[in-house]
Amino acid sequence: MATATAHHENSNYLNHEKGLWSWLTTLDHKRIGLLYFITVALFFLVGGIFALLIRTELYSVGETIMTAEQYARVMTYHGAVMVFLVIIPGIPAFLGNFFLPIQIGAKDVAFPRLNLLSWYCLLLGAGIALTSLFFGGADTGWTFYTPYSIKHSPAVICMALGVFVAGFSSILTGLNFVVTTHKLRAPGMTMNRIPLFVWALYSTAIIQVLATPVLGITVLLLAAENIFGIGFFDPALGGDPVLFQHFFWFYSHPAVYIMILPAFGVISELITTFARKTIFGYTAIAYSSLAIAAVSFFVWGHHMFVSGQSEFAGIVFSFLTMLVGVPTAIKLFNWMATLYKGSINLSAPMLYALGFMFLFTIGGVTGIFLATIATDVHFHDTYFVVAHFHYVMVGGTLMSIMGRDLLLVPENVWSSLQRCLGTCFIRVHLRWLQRHVLSAVYSWIAGHAPSLLRLPA
Amino acid sequence: MSFKPLVLLSLLLPGVAGASTFMPPAATVTAGEVDSIYAFLLITSLVSFIILIGGMIFFVFKYKRKSATDKTAYITHDHTLEFVWSFIPFLIFMFVFAWGWKIYHDMRHSPEGALEVHVMAKKWDWRFLYKNGKEVTSSLNDKGQKEPATMVVPVGKPVKLIMASEKISAGSTDPMDRPVLHSFFLPAARIKQDVVPGRYTTMWFQLDQPGDYWVFCTEFCGSGHSAMKARISAVPMADFEKWLAAEGSGEMSLADKGRALYSSKACAGCHSADGTRVVGPSFKASWGKSRDVEGGGKVTVDENYVRESILNPNAKVAAGYPAGVMPTFAGQLSDDDVKALIEFIKTLK
Ligand code: HEM
Numbered sequence: 083m084a085t086a087t088a089h090h091e092n093s094n095y096l097n098h099e100k101g102l103w104s105w106l107t108t109l110d111h112k113r114i115g116l117l118y119f120i121t122v123a124l125f126f127l128v129g130g131i132f133a134l135l136i137r138t139e140l141y142s143v144g145e146t147i148m149t150a151e152q153y154a155r156v157m158t159y160h161g162a163v164m165v166f167l168v169i170i171p172g173i174p175a176f177l178g179n180f181f182l183p184i185q186i187g188a189k190d191v192a193f194p195r196l197n198l199l200s201w202y203c204l205l206l207g208a209g210i211a212l213t214s215l216f217f218g219g220a221d222t223g224w225t226f227y228t229p230y231s232i233k234h235s236p237a238v239i240c241m242a243l244g245v246f247v248a249g250f251s252s253i254l255t256g257l258n259f260v261v262t263t264h265k266l267r268a269p270g271m272t273m274n275r276i277p278l279f280v281w282a283l284y285s286t287a288i289i290q291v292l293a294t295p296v297l298g299i300t301v302l303l304l305a306a307e308n309i310f311g312i313g314f315f316d317p318a319l320g321g322d323p324v325l326f327q328h329f330f331w332f333y334s335h336p337a338v339y340i341m342i343l344p345a346f347g348v349i350s351e352l353i354t355t356f357a358r359k360t361i362f363g364y365t366a367i368a369y370s371s372l373a374i375a376a377v378s379f380f381v382w383g384h385h386m387f388v389s390g391q392s393e394f395a396g397i398v399f400s401f402l403t404m405l406v407g408v409p410t411a412i413k414l415f416n417w418m419a420t421l422y423k424g425s426i427n428l429s430a431p432m433l434y435a436l437g438f439m440f441l442f443t444i445g446g447v448t449g450i451f452l453a454t455i456a457t458d459v460h461f462h463d464t465y466f467v468v469a470h471f472h473y474v475m476v477g478g479t480l481m482s483i484m485g486r487d488l489l490l491v492p493e494n495v496w497s498s499l500q501r502c503l504g505t506c507f508i509r510v511h512l513r514w515l516q517r518h519v520l521s522a523v524y525s526w527i528a529g530h531a532p533s534l535l536r537l538p539a
Numbered sequence: 540m541s542f543k544p545l546v547l548l549s550l551l552l553p554g555v556a557g558a559s560t561f562m563p564p565a566a567t568v569t570a571g572e573v574d575s576i577y578a579f580l581l582i583t584s585l586v587s588f589i590i591l592i593g594g595m596i597f598f599v600f601k602y603k604r605k606s607a608t609d610k611t612a613y614i615t616h617d618h619t620l621e622f623v624w625s626f627i628p629f630l631i632f633m634f635v636f637a638w639g640w641k642i643y644h645d646m647r648h649s650p651e652g653a654l655e656v657h658v659m660a661k662k663w664d665w666r667f668l669y670k671n672g673k674e675v676t677s678s679l680n681d682k683g684q685k686e687p688a689t690m691v692v693p694v695g696k697p698v699k700l701i702m703a704s705e706k707i708s709a710g711s712t713d714p715m716d717r718p719v720l721h722s723f724f725l726p727a728a729r730i731k732q733d734v735v736p737g738r739y740t741t742m743w744f745q746l747d748q749p750g751d752y753w754v755f756c757t758e759f760c761g762s763g764h765s766a767m768k769a770r771i772s773a774v775p776m777a778d779f780e781k782w783l784a785a786e787g788s789g790e791m792s793l794a795d796k797g798r799a800l801y802s803s804k805a806c807a808g809c810h811s812a813d814g815t816r817v818v819g820p821s822f823k824a825s826w827g828k829s830r831d832v833e834g835g836g837k838v839t840v841d842e843n844y845v846r847e848s849i850l851n852p853n854a855k856v857a858a859g860y861p862a863g864v865m866p867t868f869a870g871q872l873s874d875d876d877v878k879a880l881i882e883f884i885k886t887l888k
């Protein structure tokens with residue numbers, strides 16, 4: 083009798099079943115969350131290795147450790163792995179799975195089996211995508227622009243199919259979260275009372291369900307063109323190369339909000355927790371997430387101002403992009419106001435949250451430089467854009483993931499981290515600032531190149 | 540109250556001067572305008588950043604936790620404040636949107652009478668073709684290094700580029716040798732335009748200072764992408780004309796070549812050059828006109844329409860003319876032949 087109770091008290095999701103098999107077949111949302119954590123952490127390492135290879139190659143002018151062909155591949159895998167396998171599943175699939183049911187008082191997500199299936203989709207998709215490395219690797223960049231990507235190469239086909247399968251992971255997770263949020267809230271927990279993290283996941287889930295199928299169709303068309311030579315995008319076969327860009331960004335712009343909305347949710351929680359305050363402007367933050375999700379579907383053309391799209395389209399897309407800037411600004415002001423008259427504990431997770439605000443603000447304002455057509459024509463496809471999205475994706479999403487993850491480990495682990503964080507933070511910042519300055523300096527050098535570098539004039 | 544705008548302005552002016560030093564030298568009027576809006580964005584961003592992050596840092600120090608029993612305020616929202624910090628950014632965004640639009644409009648519309656040059660991009664080189672038939676390509680210098688192609692243009696005169704993407708070797712039947720996307724980037728003019736396979740794209744600029752300017756490809760196009768450069772040399776008009784007429788200029792102007800093709804490829808059998816109606820529409824005075832299309836809609840007779848009509852005649856059929864009569868000339872005319880025909884039609888005023 084006594085042992086039975088003791089067993090009951092110590093039993094939790096980690097130890098109530100044992101063995102690898104119990105993990106691989108688990109339907110428990112917390113375990114599935116951890117499975118995602120392990121996979122995402124692994125891919126983060128893979129993407130990071132590619133990043134280090136890029137930096138090493140760029141250490142000196144000309145060939146340092148690899149050829150131009152290899153560099154193009156390394157760059158492609160860095161981008162594709164980080165975007166599709168790290169930043170997109172990072173928060174919803176791991177933190178979302180773990181906390182969504184807990185935060186709304188549900189036993190689990192609505193469809194636990196679908197939840198496990200979505201993890202296998204990610205694994206399978208990633209496996210297929212990375213198999214392309216054995217076929218020489220894809221060198222198209224993470225955007226797979228046609229016609230360059232139409233080369234009847236098994237590497238591109240693997241990449242496309244891998245992204246297709248991994249996309250289902252995102253769709254199924256989104257579907258699960260939408261239903262869970264609507265149907266499994268505890269009695270009395272109305273939509274206007276759910277935590278902001280749930281609002282963020284919910285808005286994200288809507289985008290995942292509506293936008294990801296478009297990506298699936300696009301990469302499928304790309305694969306079909308590569309395998310069967312059907313002319314969707316190749317002008318020689320009557321296709322339109324710019325159509326691919328429309329399809330791709332119709333997914334990939336909303337996808338940047340799949341990447342950042344959950345991070346907004348995390349930051350709202352970290353700031354309120356460590357300032358011991360209620361969030362300032364709950365309604366504004368909750369509904370601005372929904373507003374962002376809605377408007378994000380109508381701005382994709384801001385990636386295509388110089389693609390040959392009409393002047394009218396460019397103007398409309400510039401206007402709509404400006405509109406997305408407003409809810410984003412609102413959130414930043416709300417977080418700042420939340421700090422007012424709080425009791426701020428500068429522990430490591432909070433440092434990440436403050437670091438997020440610092441870096442994401444830079445990412446946000448540079449977004450406005452790019453939304454303004456006249457300046458974007460100059461900055462498009464330069465290091466300025468690279469800097470912009472690293473500020474938001476690393477300075478934003480990744481900072482929030484790291485800050486939130488720290489809360490899952492015992493406090494004494496992160497208190498030692500706290501001391502070195504200050505310096506880490508400055509380093510992260512310098513890295514991407516350098517890129518912004520670099521873009522300006524680079525184009526400046528470009529103007530002066532003949533005299534500066536003594537190029538043949 | 541009233542001196543606040545002045546303070547802002549005095550902040551702005553050195554900002555404008557400072558910001559332009561981050562940019563390459565501005566060689567066109569448009570570039571100067573882009574630098575102004577860039578400076579404005581930089582200053583407003585800096586101010587917003589200081590408000591937001593300055594506020595954050597200030598609060599962090601002021602309200603740092605003193606003890607575990609600190610009292611905190613219970614504040615849920617403030618409609619006035621929230622309105623202010625939504626509306627002011629909104630106004631700023633609308634302002635830069637409208638300003639950006641104005642500049643962009645100028646970028647997209649070339650002035651009348653611009654000097655037109657055909658630009659061809661391929662993996663990984665640029666080629667320029669002038670109307671008198673003069674062609675400029677990259678070359679090898681005596682050390683065996685590649686010298687990028689140099690396009691010579693007159694200072695102070697608008698230049699319009701008609702750009703196309705082509706195969707590595709013209710007429711190649713290798714399925715892997717397909718035209719891909721490139722992008723023509725002239726930092727000194729702050730302009731950039733993708734070069735898209737299967738159609739013409741255009742851009743224009745007017746360099747106001749003599750000098751040499753670099754052109755880069757800014758759309759990833761393979762391993763030679765970063766070395767895919769060209770140069771633009773802006774010289775006084777007289778020098779330009781001398782250069783254009785000097786050796787190396789084509790034996791035949793594009794329009795004359797087009798006229799020859801017009802007869803030899805039997806275009807003349809169906810399309811008159813003097814306005815009489817034969818089988819198809821006459822070429823005379825057709826350039827730049829708006830034309831009704833069979834099945835509704837209108838199309839402007841421009842480079843893309845003429846190109847499409849030659850290669851895929853039934854895509855848009857002029858209203859009142861029979862469909863399915865004109866054969867396609869795809870495979871019979873080279874890309875340069877099509878350009879010559881276009882130039883010929885342009886001359887039939
Ligand atoms: C205030 C909010 C934002 C605005 C106004 C904005 C605006 C823009 C614009 C106009 C571009 C196109 C630039 C070009 O290609 O020339 C762009 C690129 C990009 N942005 Fe943002 N952005 C914002 C926030 C974000 C966020 C939150 C993320 C992701 C977490 C993000 C990720 C990206 C990515 C990945 C690209 C470009 C990718 C590529 O071309 O390869 N942005 N942004």
Ligand SMILES: [Cu+2]
Nearest residue numbers: 335338384385
């Ligand atoms: Cu976007």
